[in-house]
Amino acid sequence: MFLNHFEYFAPKTPAETLELVSHLGSKAKILAGGTDLLIVMKSKAISPEYLIDINGVEEFKGILCEPGKGAVIGTNTKLAEIQYSEELKAKYPALAYAAGEVGSSQVRHMASLGGNSCNASPAAETPTPLAALGAKVTLESLSGTRELALEDFILGVRKLDLAEGEMLTKFTLPEPAAKSACRYAYMGRRDAMEIDSVNMAVNIELEPDGETIKSLKLVMGSVYPRPLVSKEVPALLTGQKLSAELVEKAAEAAQGEAKPIDDIRASAEYRREIVKVLAQRLLNDTYQAAKGV
């Protein structure tokens, strides 16, 4: 299978990149790892006239994760680096774990964190923990910079809040609160190379008593056109101490919010069952982790 003809650009600096992105507009596509882009180009689903390869731009790569200062991750940081990063594993285990579950080792060495969000696939692995962790994306263009919460950036299947001439440059993660934890889990037919049927991340912060839930965020992937941030689960659990009964209620509430579809990977009915199972497991595990047990 051949790709369509296109013109190839390999800028070296962020300024050159933004110039090209602005100038070439919607006829161009950014090439990061290409693990999504080249597949859709091979199938002729899209045929861009220009590719802007950002792999030569150092400023778009790298992880800055210092004690007490959250983390900043460049858009073109490879998922393998996130998977292996000792700093991220210690501070954001949910993200490092999710990155390590994408595709295969080869895919993870090619694929970027930014590409995983910009691809805007409901089944994507990393947007779910990123949203649960409160990550913000930085969007840049020649005319300026803006910041958005990740869940506001991804609007739907292959739809982003990204204007023409704009690109994603980095992710900013807040420092995790004391007495908090975030965990990620997924279910697919097989472990490797399988796009998830359902994935989920839970972030819990406890009051100083170490038992009462101060705040909670539960995010679901693959059950809605975009990462679905639960409204009902925090409403049920904030201010409470977790009990088996509350876990059951909260898991059912999450199940009610999920709007899964039937597709080749799983039926909607199965997905809804899995939402409940994952929610129960993650609420318990994350609560225990936040308590430091």
Added chain:
Amino acid sequence: MKTLIELDINGRVHEVAVDARDLLIDVIRKKAGLTGTKKGCGEGDCGACTVLIDGKPELSCIKLAIACQGKKITTIEGLVQEGGTLHPIQQAFVDKGAVQCGFCTPGMVMSAKGLLDRIPHPSEHEIKHEMSGNICRCTGYKKIIEAVQAAADVWSEQGVE
């Protein structure tokens, strides 16, 4: 429109004329004439086309050749040792019977190299997790895992590249 580029494959610089859309696998096989690297699915799913780029395992079927200028590409041919002997990983695949039809083998070996360069003594779980992108339709994987474990032992003693 063709552009003349230089690709460093196995330490030798190949000057090749490529179109922007040419994929690395096709350039390696057809222009550099190195046919050890295999093309299976062409969609990133099977791992037969795995090569190392700056030491990292990547899929040459979804990689533009033009994007590999200035990088060190290593294919299965690049593993051969002085005097033409097999690399310890290759030898372990032979010794353990981890090769049947052989189509997946170059990709398997390159993935194993990428893994062992990073983790010299991987656990069975690490081998399975990091090599899950290489599909084999013949062996049932057991012997491949044994080969990687055996290679890890031999290799760390010999200290070859």
